[in-house]
Amino acid sequence: MKKLLFLLITVAALASCKKEYFDAGPTGSVDDASIYATTTNASNVINGVYRYLYTRFDNQNTPGQGGVMLMLDFMGEDVHQALASWYTPGNGAGGWVNHRNDSYSYVAYPFRMYYRCIGNSNALIDNIDNAVGVQADKNRLKAEALAMRAWSYFNLVQIYAKRYDSTAIPNTQLGVSMPLKATDQKLPRSTVEEVYAQINKDLNDAVALFATASAPSAANPKSHLRLISTHALIARVALTQQYYNKAILAAQQVIALGGTSLMTNAEYQSGFNNINNPEWIWGAFVQDDQGDTFGSYLAQISMDGNTSYIRGVPKRINQALFDWIPATDVRKTMWEPAPTAVNFPLPTTAFARTPYMSRKFKIKTLPTIGDVPYIRLAEMYLIIAEANAMLGREVPARAALFTLAVNRNPSYVLSTNTGAALITEILNSRRVEFWAEGLRWYDLKRLNLPLDRTVVPNYVSASAGGVLQIPAGDNLWQFAIPLSELQANPNSVPNP
């Protein structure tokens, strides 16, 4: 009897498991059914993408979008450093060798980063219509995802394909593979023309949807792509495609939408780390617990982040470009030709000083936390100026340039330059204005200009593996398609 009792008790306690026994879903992640159940949940996805853009990709010098901006600027002539370090041979593309090595991690970095943004945007676009929620929220999420996808393809096609040439329509040179659904895989490379067509379509669709969309619930909506940033992207894309009239209209639209204004000179000197700056249109809004001490934008480019890279390797400006800046321009104070402990105070004595080092970027909070500027209003004035100048309309070109220049330099008088000189003035303004904000390499490429570091008096050849000149239009202007893409995707092809 006792035996039976024993048996019964144990068997009853340990009888076969119920079905729920196996329900052991994760808690650090969420399944796709839950994430697309409601618009509130689905907004996780677009926010995840924004956050991903300020998440370290792999190495310390790959802090998402900020890292791509720096990597491309280090491939130019205006941002450089005295020593080979991050961004130069061995640890970056500044030497113009590694970006052609298809198995190099810095080749995969922008490629994978933008495609991951695209994949998540695609998934959001595919699923948002079935989510429970009001239409205005769905429109907003879809519009943001479309603008994100367009911006990502815009970066990809500029980095991995030959430039768009408006005199050679259709641009049949190979662009990039173009998945437009989350399930799309292993697609062949579309042409550059097709990629730009899709970019423009997405941006136009986003503008239409934003018209009937709710506002983002964020404390600071500038961390989201919005109607104004979409117009700014349209202006950028049109400028790159050399569709100058369209670029002017879009840039004017950005200014007309209001809500942004050029910053004061005091704000200009406050460190480029605050999304609340009135000039910022789109940027990363980094919270105190979202920093990556060594893998953040400001851990690379700020003057005062206390990292060994910043302490030992100050970033400096092209001396020739610095010399070009008028003495009364606030931007002249962003760099110091002869830094000393007095004119260039630094947090500790362990920080090195080198001539023409930058004080443009400062950390917002310790250790290296601060916001990252993606689009600023100043660019719109420069787009209007450049596009007009390219079209030979020099009066409006000078006027647009004046609006920005006089803000930076109260003594500025309306330019009297004409022709190439005016264009050079506008482009130089861009170089100074957007130093280390990731535009210079794109500018050289879209304008089909060569890279020439020999004209930079303070360039240290060793810091870039001795690479000082790259001819315009050379194959080197295209990054290699990453080997892991080529191996997995038999439909893709490498770059020449």
Add this chain to the structure above:
Amino acid sequence: MRKLILILSVILCFVLNAAAQERTISGKVTNDKNVAVEGVSVTSLDGKYGTQTDKDGNYTLKVPSSVRAVYFSYINFLSVQKSVSNTTTVNVQLKSSDKSLDEVVVVAYGTQKKEAITGAVSRIGAEQLEQRLTTNISQALAGAAPGIAATTGNGQPGSAAALRIRGFGSVNASSAPLYVVDGFPYGGDISDINTNDIESITLLKDASSTALYGARAANGVVVITTKKGRTVKPEIRLFANYGLSSRGIQEYETVGTFDYYPLMWQALKNGLVYPVAGVGQTDAVASTNASNTIATQLIYNPFNVPNSQVVGVDGKMNPSAQLLYNDFNWFNGIERIGPRKEIGFSVSSKANKSDYTFSLNYLKDEGFVIRSDFQRVNGRIAVNSQINSWLKAGVNVTANFVNSNQAAGDGSNTFINPFVFARGIAPIYPVRAYTTAGAPVLDAFGTQWYDFGIHPGAINRPTGGSPGRHILYESLLNSNVQKRNSIIARTNLEIKLAPGLTYTPNVGIDIINQRNNTFQNKIVGDGVTSGGFASVTSNEFRTFSVNNLINYTKRFGKHEITALAGHEIQKTDDQFFSGSRRGINLDGNIQLANFVVLNGVDGSINRLRREAYLSRLNYGYSKKYYLDLSYRRDASSRFSPDSRWGDFYSVGASWILNKEKFLQNASWIDNLKLRASYGTVGNDALDTYFEYQALYSLGYNNAGEPGAIASKLTNPKLTWEVNKTANIGLEFGFLNRISGTLEYFDRGSSDLLFDVPLGLSSIITTITQNIGSMSNRGVEAQLNVDVVKKRDFVWDVQLNITSLKNIITKLPNSLPITQGTKRLEEGRDIFAFYLRKWYGVDPADGAGLFRALPGTPLGATVRVTPKGDTVTTNPNLAALGYSGSSIPKFFGSFTNTFTYKNFSLSFLVNYQVGGKFYDGNYAGLMGTAYGRTLHVDNLGAWKKPGDIATIPRLDINQTANFNSQSDRWLIDASYLNIRNVTFTYKLPSAQAEKLGLTQARFFVGGENLQIFSKRKGLNPAESFNGTNSAVYTPNRLINMGVNVGF
């Protein structure tokens, strides 16, 4: 008093003996098959008179009449004592002491007579393990049985060796074996297990022996059984040993202080002569420039000559240059001789239908790198009781406390890894700070500063010299402590329901709480940026397992049947929590409360659920024929409800040939057994616990808004990876001297759990699918030979050898997959190297040349050699090809044991022959970077046109190209490792008794004494895939100890 009487009577005996009369005793000694045995020692009890049997087994012994009994002893036979008081003829039949015949081996869910086993099983007993003073038991399994390949593990005390039983079962899921401790799969850390508590380890290698563990046994099973009480008289054992750890593998040979400057001068000069683009400088101009600027690039000049005069324009070191200071050995301060202490005791007994054992063990193992150690306290208690005629109950609980300082020797490329920093820094950068004049820089207290870049007057080293960092100073100030508390508990009941029928419910609980505290100081290193940084990561790991087993045993006539049916569940919860703060307040307190700003907090729980039904049937006939069938059905929450269940089975048979009539007269055969088995087992050991679901990772919050990002694609069809193993084995024993096993195995994996690459343009870059198959075919053999078997001297040899061939038989879409240095392709093996083809050095300009891809057009980086080969200096254009594999031709171990009287000496040597190794550490030392050191081989680099060299010109701008990944870095992976040497002295039992001891053993020995490989510094046993990284090199341990029982 009694002792005194004893001693007196012994003395008395001696005195009396001298005067006694002699007589002769004779007879014949045979074995249990009535065959004469030669060499049997026949002695008086006191050992004073003795002889040996001749080849016919006869002996004659003269003894005084006072001798009342003689003693017959022979190796592998039970000793016999015979009275001789009434007779002069004594014939003796010795019984074999070879326990193997009746030996019971722990197998899946129970024990089995060794004879009846149909699968491939190796047993390692306590006596074998006692020789091995390894902090982590996995290290002791290297070479312990055939078929096991083991890495050396690393030098961090407590670190595990990775094991592979019979090849490589999986590509993306785990290939590691399952550990089972006292009946349940073990969820804890292997380093928590106390070697002294182990009774035996059984390795289950084929499907017949592992199938009962079904779903998780695909890569073999390591069954660990702990000790139980055995003697009526309580047995007390004390154990103490002391050892010293030092570096087990020497450092790579790097250049000295006086060689570094000239070599980097070459790199700088060649960069100017051969620019990447444009026209180069003439040799003379470049030489002058290099002499003038080399010190600017290297920044530090430790010589008493001006910067521009350190290296002459001839590229030679200034002959009058002398060192201002000599403080360049970074390993000096980091390495030490690390003591290892272990002390333990156990008490055990079996009486009155109950047995108990309890033990306490303390271990402190300090690594040879500072701030790395492992401290462990184990307590264990096991009690079993036959409560009444039908109920037996037992409990076995182990509690462990582990406290370990961790050095960052994990292979990661961080500055706090000593093997990155100290190996890499050039020998011109001093450990301590000096002025440019060479005077020590002192702090306010007169102590010399470390040279860490922030001290007063600091200048920073160049990038290659880890500027702003200091491995020694950081190691001293930082801390990384791992603490672990674990409880491993097992209970069992055995209820006899009817004759032969028992019901056994068992419960197993594994609780492991682990916490990592890290602290980064605010003075030097990473913590500077945060003003001091502290983080805590805690993992709470709980596994709860229950199984219910019904056993039935029945004998009728010559038939013998055992049957088992059971059900098992296992629940695992893994709770993770981490938090970090920055900005230290008061010095000395590294707990979070003492830090000002919150850095981050995170936490989640992962759950795994399993369920299984299992059954086994053994049938034996006439003790000659055995059949073994098993079936198991398994479910895992890793897979979707539709494909959750997997069915696994096995069938095995064995035939004891020497019991057959036709061999009965072959008395030289002690054992001859043929066995064969076939079966399937599964594998679900993927990275996460929820593999089939489409997932978005949480925590991607954008400013204040919640965010998530896609992280995994769904695959509801995902299911068990299946391993099919066929095994044929022969066990033999001849002439009482030779025994062994010979096995052939064919282990095929199908439905491989494969992370199929989708390309970087997809939303997720891989999807886990059941695609592909692979096979491991091979032979393994073990041979034991008693070479010398004399009364006083025994020499036996054990030899293990395994040779296997791994072949990938099927891949997704039949497409090859290239990963790192390898390529997976049908028809190739899992570790086939696929690399760019190195060609050599161009004598004209010293360029490093690769064979160009076929069809590459000539250009700036592509040239044709005089031999007509198209070669390139641009590795992107280099041809790729297969270059061998890291899988050796054969590997194994051999053990020699010499026993002379009470002394014994044993050697265990592990070896591997064949295979290739990609020496990435060496490649790293061959490239030039300002501040980073160089391998001495660079002294032979190309210097001037016409030089025939194998090392390309040193060129700061081309180093990445010339030294890029290629088959140039492959080296023969053969090695010989003296893994263990032990010299033991056993106190003779008479003397031990006098001291009141039942036994006493003293030993001196060593672990991992020497590895012989093809290059100094290289450890070919670091990994299975034949690549290395900056890991904490294995240690060498010299130790001595004592083991007594009373």
